[in-house]
Amino acid sequence: MGSNKQDIAVSYDVSNEFFRLWLDERMNYTCGVFDGQEISLEEAQLNKLRILSGFAHVTPESTLLDIGCGWGANLEYQALVNKVKAAHGITLSEAQCAEIRRRKLPGVNATVRSYLEYKPPLKFDAVMSICMMEHIVSPQEAREGKSIPAYRNYFRLVHEWTKPGTYFGLQTILRNFVPRDRQDVKDVGWVTYEIFPGGITPRLEEIVAAVNPYWEILEIKTRRLDYQKTTWHWRDRLRRNEAKIRAEWGDKVFDDYDRYLSTCVRGFEKHYQSLAQYSLKRID
Amino acid sequence: MEQPIDVLEMFKQAAFEVDNRRLPDLKLDTLIAGLGMDSVAVMELVSYFEEKLSVRIPDEELSRLRTVKDLRDAIARLRPDRQFAA
Numbered sequence: 001m002g003s004n005k006q007d008i009a010v011s012y013d014v015s016n017e018f019f020r021l022w023l024d025e026r027m028n029y030t031c032g033v034f035d036g037q038e039i040s041l042e043e044a045q046l047n048k049l050r051i052l053s054g055f056a057h058v059t060p061e062s063t064l065l066d067i068g069c070g071w072g073a074n075l076e077y078q079a080l081v082n083k084v085k086a087a088h089g090i091t092l093s094e095a096q097c098a099e100i101r102r103r104k105l106p107g108v109n110a111t112v113r114s115y116l117e118y119k120p121p122l123k124f125d126a127v128m129s130i131c132m133m134e135h136i137v138s139p140q141e142a143r144e145g146k147s148i149p150a151y152r153n154y155f156r157l158v159h160e161w162t163k164p165g166t167y168f169g170l171q172t173i174l175r176n177f178v179p180r181d182r183q184d185v186k187d188v189g190w191v192t193y194e195i196f197p198g199g200i201t202p203r204l205e206e207i208v209a210a211v212n213p214y215w216e217i218l219e220i221k222t223r224r225l226d227y228q229k230t231t232w233h234w235r236d237r238l239r240r241n242e243a244k245i246r247a248e249w250g251d252k253v254f255d256d257y258d259r260y261l262s263t264c265v266r267g268f269e270k271h272y273q274s275l276a277q278y279s280l281k282r283i284d
Numbered sequence: 285m286e287q288p289i290d291v292l293e294m295f296k297q298a299a300f301e302v303d304n305r306r307l308p309d310l311k312l313d314t315l316i317a318g319l320g321m322d323s324v325a326v327m328e329l330v331s332y333f334e335e336k337l338s339v340r341i342p343d344e345e346l347s348r349l350r351t352v353k354d355l356r357d358a359i360a361r362l363r364p365d366r367q368f369a370a
Contacts, residue, residue, distance in 0.1 A: 139323060143347045177343050180331045182302075189324030 001116070001150060003135035003198030008092040011196050016071065016099050018249055022237035022257075026073035027099070030131040030171060031227040031275045041233040044226070048130075048171075048277075049077040055219065055279035056126045056169030058082050065124040065161060066090075067115055068132020072100035072108070079105040084126075090118055092135075115154060120161045127158055127168040133207075134173055135199040139192060142200050151202060151210035159214040159282060168215060168280035173227070175201040179272050187263040188272060195260045204276060215280040227275040228268035235261035288367040289337065291356035298332040312353040330355070339363060 003011070012019075012029075023029055024042045032044030033051055052074075058064060062084045066074050069089030078087040089110040091097055100110040111118075115132075136154055137147045158168065179185050192200060204220075211217055238245070238257055245254045267273045292310060299305040303325040307314075316326060327346075333355065334340055339362040341349075349355050360368050 143323070145347065178327060178346065180334060180340075182328055182331060185324055185327045185331060189322075189327070193324075 001141065001146075002137050003092070003196070005092050005114075007196075007198035008135070009094070011199075012070075012093040013095040014253060015249065016095055018245065018253070019071070021241045021245065022234050024073075026076060027071035028073040029070050030230075031173075031223060032230045032233075033223060034226050034229050036225075041230065041237075044230065044233075045073065046077070049074055049081075051221075052128055052130065052169035052171060052277060053078070053082055054169070055167065055277065056128050057167040058084060058126050058128075058169075061085055062126040063122065063124050064088070064126040064128065065120065065158075067127065067129040067158070068135070069096070069100065069110060070130070071096045072103055072105065072110065074128060074130060075100060075108045075110065076103060076105055079108050088120070088124070090115065115157060118157075118161075123163045124161055125163045125166050127162060127166060128170070129158075129168070130171045131173060133170075134196065134201050137200055137202070138198050139200045147202065147206045148210050151206055152212075152214075155211050155214045162282055164282060164284040166282040167218075168278075168282070170278040170280055172207065172276055172278075173201040174222070174274040174276050175203050176271050176274050179267075179270065184263075184266065184270070184272070187259065188267060191260050191263050194256070201273060204274075207276070207278070211280060214283055216283055217278060218281055219277075219279040221277045222274050223277065224268050224271065224274035227273070228265055231261050231264035231268065235265060286366065288369045289359070289363070290369040291333075291359065292352060292369070294333065294336065295329070295352050295355070298329045302328040302332060310352065312351065312356065314352050315350060316352065316355070317350070333359060337363060337366075 024045045028045040032041055033047035034044045060083045064078055064084050064087045066089040069075055069091050075087050075089045078084045086107045090113045092114055094112055097110050097112045137150045179188055242254055296307050296310055299307050303321050337359060339359055341358050345358055
């Protein structure tokens with residue numbers, strides 16, 4: 001169901017050095033928060049982590065779970081800025097897990113594990129998941145109407161892994177509507193199948209339905225233009241490193257990622273996609 | 285009086301334009317998923333109908349379009365002013 005380990009390797013294991021060239025210095029591969037200000041990508045990513053930490057009510061006493069923890073940007077923020085007691089991360093990417101271990105963060109551990117197979121070593125009292133839900137359901141499963149049951153199962157599992165009173169800071173890309181422009185249909189389809197195989201972005205109404213009966217939605221904030229700006233910055237950095245990328249990873253990698261990021265910039269501009277941040281509270 | 289909309293003929297034309305595919309045996313009860321077109325091509329095909337007929341099929345209905353008849357019925361609901369060929 002959704003993206004398997006091989007799919008995830010396609011999306012995230014090109015090379016850690018490749019992604020480091022065009023993401024921010026901590027390697028957040030999710031939407032930053034600019035809030036209309038002229039700030040750097042690095043500052044925008046810190047804004048995002050601060051906001052989602054607030055949504056998850058993270059404190060220095062927290063034992064936090066980060067589901068789909070990427071290369072560890074959030075785990076690093078939790079360990080060094082929020083100074084949480086412990087932070088656990090799970091990812092399906094071997095390359096991402098290797099990067100987290102390389103950072104040697106205090107109180108942090110990471111495991112290569114699907115959320116479907118995860119057996120937590122303890123109950124958590126804070127949860128964050130930043131743009132992982134896009135990997136839960138495949139396009140075929142979405143067409144077959146399986147999205148809401150799959151998302152509900154995810155929310156059920158996270159409920160099982162947590163203590164009463166837990167808050168959950170969640171961020172997802174949103175599938176607002178299917179493009180009708182023929183070239184956009186081709187490009188969005190290409191990104192879905194070639195860059196992020198096995199996954200598809202959720203619709204807002206699916207999330208709203210699926211949280212029940214496990215989590216209460218306290219807040220939802222959409223940030224479509226923040227993600228447009230984030231992907232613009234990524235493409236700008238990618239292009240500034242064009243010669244190096246073509247030399248080290250080949251023309252196809254550069255051309256594919258330029259097309260993918262250009263599709264994202266256009267997709268957020270034209271409302272095909274948006275982004276939402278949610279503060280959820282466990283229903284006890 | 286406008287001619288009735290022949291969704292079957294339009295579908296054949298659309299399949300040829302977007303996917304270079306000839307479908308001489310197409311019927312109203314033909315399963316779209318059985319035509320061998322990928323989902324991107326199917327979406328392009330839907331776009332073809334929307335452009336030609338000035339309609340917009342809601343996204344939540346797209347996943348329920350199983351047959352050519354389902355597509356015809358979805359369009360017919362959006363264009364009650366037009367006749368449709370049987």
